Amino acid sequence: MSAVPTTTPVPAAPRQWRDGELAVLLLLPIALINAIGFILPVLNLARYSFNKSRVGGGIEAVFTWENWAGLLSDPFYLELVFNSVWISLAITLTTLVVSYPIALYLHRASGAWRTFLTVLVISPLLTSAVVRTYGWIAILVDDGPVVGAIKALGLPAPSLMFNIKGVFIGLTEILMPYMILALMAGFGRLDPRVEEAARTLGATPSRTFMKVILPLTLPGIALGCLLCFVLAVSSFITPKLMGGGRVFLLATEIYDQAIVTLNWPLASTLSILVLIVFGAALWAYSAVLRRLD
């Protein structure tokens, strides 16, 4: 076995990367993209939020607190923020509840079956959100199949379209693939041996789930919830199409201000507000993660 001499450590080893240098080198691309694609634009936005808007959509480059003062003193906007946050939270939680079983099932499936199901999960994302929303409209309209089925059961027919219910149902479905992918990415820590240990200790499948599987998959859950919350708050296509103009959310409002009314300073102010709300959410998320560790 000693036919080939083993290599002894070469004293003149190539220069060692120190951790700090390595970090800088590896983070350079993402940092550049972040700086140009995010920080700079956001600074620009922040600047706009202190500019004056002119009638018809013009922007006057003078400093003013008007936008912020107007925003923070108008109960309409405060309610808007509050509504957006809690609706998004509710949608996120619902998405989690309906996605988790699928993700777990996928995690345990194997071979081609798993691939096939994974593709099925992804396929909704290939159908643009606009088209899927139209699909939901076709399903949920007053004379559509769902309302028809409910009526056939003799129950009072609910109105599922052009209100918050429709937005809820549609958006939940639209966010599911993202949630499922995030959950699956976080399932790595789930060692089957540990589940087995719980079962031999007398835990029923449901208690094994609550006590072992759930805690071990918390990182994935936290990630999925973060992504979905963010996407829910950002979404405006679905609320616009399914909300019937009754559902006012931050993103739809920003859309209206930026695209319809062309009030960029106000849109910027709202955006910075969203950023602050999200910053808080992110902070909460990291706090939760740190607790889990």
Add this chain to the structure above:
Amino acid sequence: DTVVLTAYSGIFQENYVKAVVEPFMKANPDITVEFYGMPNSAQMLGTLRAQASAPQIDIAIMDVSVAKAATDEGIFAPMDESVTKHLADLYPQAKAEGVNAVGVTFDNLVLLYNTDKVKTVPTSWNALWDAQYAKQVSIPAVPDIQGTTFTIITDKMAGGTNYIESVEAGINRLAELAPLVQTWEPRPDVYQPISSGTAAIGIGWNARAQVYADLSDGKLGVVLPEEGSGFQINVIGLVKGGPASDSAKKFIDYALSPEAQAAFTEQMFYAPTNSKAAALISEKALSRTAAGAMDKMIDINWLEVAKIRDAITEQWRRRVIPLSR
């Protein structure tokens, strides 16, 4: 030479290319006009604004109030005799003070209904308030300018005298309509849901309504109510420093010419802005535009309306839409 023209995408694009762009290119073989469709004026302004330093677009067709903002930001080159010789022939409504663009089409708000669901042909805006169409009414709400136009019409009907000062009467009347409304944001537009019967009645722009009415096998009915209506004005402007300015000027001149105006009206029922065009248009087509009913039109000063738009929006949000929840 390639001229880039930006205007509304979709059905407008289809028809405009057929009626105006293609004939122009046939007449000027050395010029290619590329039609770059965008969904709305605001987005056009956004794009123009972003390209201000190096424009890729030569001509824009957009709503007059947005064109005002663009003018203020110096995006449009002045529109004078050097651009087009048809200026003098345009209706006065087509020329707005302080806007470097002139009207290329007129459109007006109309009442739409589904012929299966609405048996008697309505003649008045008041049909919208008819309780038998509860939850079947489709209204594009403000900040969409259809909503704004509708507010001004309602205000006048409810006894309002000066919409610039107050639309109180109109808002009160709209509050009564609110509980009957199915959606304030019909998608993709108001015409298709009414054609397909998702909604029974609603309001929309005449030109598109006429086109969809033809496509709907008679399912979509269009009426210019007896109380009259208001104009929406699309203007055409020349982008300052565009890459093909000379050819662009040629195109604008052509677009405002009576022939082109007439062709487009025949094609898509926008009322012409060139007073000389009416003569070239068939009676049948003309009757489906507001050109024959110029006297019934409320004179809306869009530049003034822009100033009160925020106030109207606020009223809708606080006093109208919540009543429909």
Add this chain to the structure above:
Amino acid sequence: MEIHKTSWPMRILVFLLFVYLLAPVILVFPLSFSGDQVLRFPPSFWSTRWYSALFANSQMLQAFWTSLSLAAIVTALSIVIAVPAAWVMTRLTFAGRDLLFNLFTAPLLLPTIVLGLAILIVFASFGLLATMHGLVFAHLVVTLPYALRVLAVSLSTQDRACEEAARTLGAKPLTVFFRVTVPMLTPGIVAAAALCFLVSFDEVVITLFLTGPRISTLPVELYNYVYNQADPLVAAASALLILLTLAVIMIVERAMGLGKAFVK
């Protein structure tokens, strides 16, 4: 392993949830064969006219290729950039690491409409508008945070003992990374790549601001299309996309055993 076979009630639940998830997707197929002018279910009569219309629409086809190559480039770049970054974030400790991590993933926090608007302004001054470079760059701004988050979670839950073993066997950090860390990270990479591809392929809002007369993507074309007419052409396009994806995955599966990539 036997106990991981799913019980029947659970299977039924999963089935029902799949029905919910796929309902609008499944609906796309009948809708695409509708003869109607508008999206309506059930259609009043059947036809293939929207497929013919789709293939006649050269702009749409052009946009499809743009989207495909864009998504592919963006996905590849995202993974190449995010994997080392996620590695640094989970394997090295240095001051300000958490701050940097939050900063790098912060673009997620901005509604895309805002980001689109904001990027538009900046890109205009760099001359990046309506170019492939610009689109790639803008999409990276959005996809990188997804990739980084997903990969960081995967990496931090990964067992370190194998990396240590590889290092004692004489593997240099880079080799450990490519031969041990990355293969063990495969599920995470697949998930991240899928996310990036889809986010890029489905991205409308930001792209809307950055496309121009010279370049456009499929979602933008579709969006612009349905902005004006909600006819079944978009359903036909979606149906084709889904079939195409299934076909591609099937071929890759046959050729390379993609199943392995998805297996734990």
Add this chain to the structure above:
Amino acid sequence: MTSAPEEHLRLEGIGVSFGAVNVIPALDLSVRKGEMVAFLGPSGCGKTTTLRIIAGLNKPSRGRIMVGGRDITRLPIHDRDMGMVFQSYALFPHMNVTRNVAFGLQMRNIPSRDAESRAAQALDMVQLGHLAHRKPKELSGGQQQRVALARALVIEPSILLLDEPLSNLDAKLRDEMRVQIRALQQQSGITAVFVTHDQVEALSMCDRVVVMRGGRVEQFGTPTEVYERPATAFVANFVGRTNRLKGAITAEGTLTAAGHQLRSATTLPPGAVEILVRPHRIRIDDAAETANRVKGAVSGITFIGDLVQYAVRVGDAEVVVEEATRRDRSALAVGDTVTLGWSAEDTLVYPAGEQ
């Protein structure tokens, strides 16, 4: 120890395949109530698999499992009331040591205060009371193994399955743990199945021993039976150290090996045979009269703690002899000529080629 030899656990024709690999062809086994049975066998012979089958973690491809006369083959895992120590520990990474140990008690709906005090007791038993609040990854290998042990013991299951539960403990601790496990098992009348690679453990601790090989039972008997009367050459060879000599039985019934004629208590038909003699049953230069006596030269001496091993060359074979180290023996040196002697009963003979 078991008052009535009542049957508790029974495997009937159990078979297991992993894909194409038939790991266990057909296994029958019957364990009495309160008995402790050891599984001994080479690495990869199917010990862990059998335990997993009993616990319900794998479903057998064939056969059935009976407990107390009841067929439990299809009973869900959590209703089996079995405790298991996993070869790889399988501790819950997100729980601290106490919560790991208390888990099984909580699953039995024992109030949490009670559960914690019993967990604390169990931890004291495995000498880990002081690490109760650590997370598993902050423990050494042996400490983790003890937590796994405490976790299985604390629930006092009706059947305890132990998969090499002491493999990472030092001799001292292992002795103590063995005593503890045995005491607890006997006192609560638990039926236990113990997989171990340590023969001392198997022979000293368990009521009966199963020797497995390639998924089959080679011998199932008391430690003495297995050690003194191995059923096959494989068992003799696997359990305890042995010398293996090639030999033959002539037509007249004489046994020869390494050029010597030997005597054995076993009779076999003529043919090639294998002769097994345990190293410590051989005396060196002992005055006492023994049935077999051969001469040889010392070729190696190894010191292994309590024992000294001499390798002695006899003819063309090498015979290993073990003796307790003692100070009164004048040390042998390599090259010394010695006489080896052992009894006929210690001469185990099996047909050649059996293994």
Add this chain to the structure above:
Amino acid sequence: MTSAPEEHLRLEGIGVSFGAVNVIPALDLSVRKGEMVAFLGPSGCGKTTTLRIIAGLNKPSRGRIMVGGRDITRLPIHDRDMGMVFQSYALFPHMNVTRNVAFGLQMRNIPSRDAESRAAQALDMVQLGHLAHRKPKELSGGQQQRVALARALVIEPSILLLDEPLSNLDAKLRDEMRVQIRALQQQSGITAVFVTHDQVEALSMCDRVVVMRGGRVEQFGTPTEVYERPATAFVANFVGRTNRLKGAITAEGTLTAAGHQLRSATTLPPGAVEILVRPHRIRIDDAAETANRVKGAVSGITFIGDLVQYAVRVGDAEVVVEEATRRDRSALAVGDTVTLGWSAEDTLVYPAGEQ
């Protein structure tokens, strides 16, 4: 075995803390080139930690590591040319067995055909040639451990670190593996550090033994030294089985315990003492004259394979005696009165309360 006692590996004042827990206070150690050193010590005493420090997997809080006179404390792991077998195996789950084993060779840029044939050879050595294409999760515990072993051995590193590499193997296989490891190590002149909980392994296989306790070295010496002349009561107690008797040395220097006067080779100042005698050094009813002779009654008999253990009550103490089983001894029964005898040299005396 080592031709020149040249120093190879040296730990100088190594200290390790995990957070607030000071696991290793200060460790000094010097290992010669080509030597095989065993780490013995109770579970959790810091053996794995020390190995990880040497391999570079943990950075010491204090102190430095020298190899061949060169300070390698800051040398990256992959440049250390060390092979390590992990207590938890740490096999690469995504590679099959051959690729796991060949990994280290590839890292040394050995052409892949060469690497594969050497891997195959190493796998044959651990008797896993037939499973070369399996993935780790398709192997039994012992099979995984052998793959881990082959993976570390095949690269013939200059320093080999083995963390309980044989803990999941049966006695037969463990013996064979021991011989293989030892042969390879000596033949290639590898310096090896071997963590084990198995004393037989430590004593029989290694050149020197380190007995650790709570992160400190209690004794470092040859197997004979550690076994015969344990430096502390802890070592005596930990290495090999012992009887512990409480006793005292009077002002006149007489040693007494369990009501008997005893003789020892050690002299200590007067006071309470602990007396340690190894069970197999005690003779039962032996005619030979021995320095110490006490009478007692047999209170228990345990059969442990090659040995029989008698528990004998002497005064208020219980003394355990071990004998090789033999057929010529007329069996003792519980209750029999016996005389126990052992020499003065076998009577180890330490100040009481040391442990």
